Amino acid sequence: MRASSEGAGRGATFSVELPLASREATAPAPRKQPRSRTRVRPVAQSEERLLEGLWVLVVDDERDARELTRELLEERGARVLLAASADEAYALLCRARPDVLVSDLGMPDTDGFALIRRVRELPAREGGDTPAVALTAFARLEERERALVAGFQAHLAKPVDPAELIALVASLAGTLPSAAPSAGG
Helix, strand or coil: CEEECCCCCCCCEEECCCCCCCHHHHCCCCCCCCCCCCCCCCCCHHHCCCCCCCEEEEECCCHHHHHHHHHHHHHCCCEEEEECCHHHHHHHHHHHCCCEEEEECCCCCCCHHHHHHHHHCCCHHHCCCCCEEEEECCCCHHHHHHHHHHCCCEEEECCCCHHHHHHHHHHHHCCCCCCCCCCCC
């Protein structure tokens, strides 16, 4: 960061230099056209199909966030169900029994906290023990603790790091390769 001025009453110039991210890492996901093979970030060959065969339910009231999360998960082999609300997610979870639930916390009407409490009231055989990840724009410790107490196994702050989300979903579903560290140990 730099600041310079030619003197009183002459204005000032402020410059901030930030490192450039690769274009690949910052490019927005393409709109729905024929399936794009554009990746949000390079994927190591060992993790390319890390989520193969898993069903993941993604809940977010923001369409772009849902689509980006879907693309990230599908690139790694997951099959993704999308819901725009907690009520829609609950109905899908009861019917489809996904392997992992990824839910935004801040949604209108019914938020992610109410959704996970409702899910946890279900018997295990009906999806009540579905592993769940909370996504939120708030990275405060209080928000994380609140999410865990409500019934989520993990909490990620937005914007979500793709590698962290993939590893977390794989860990919760029990599909991490043996060489990778497991959650909690």
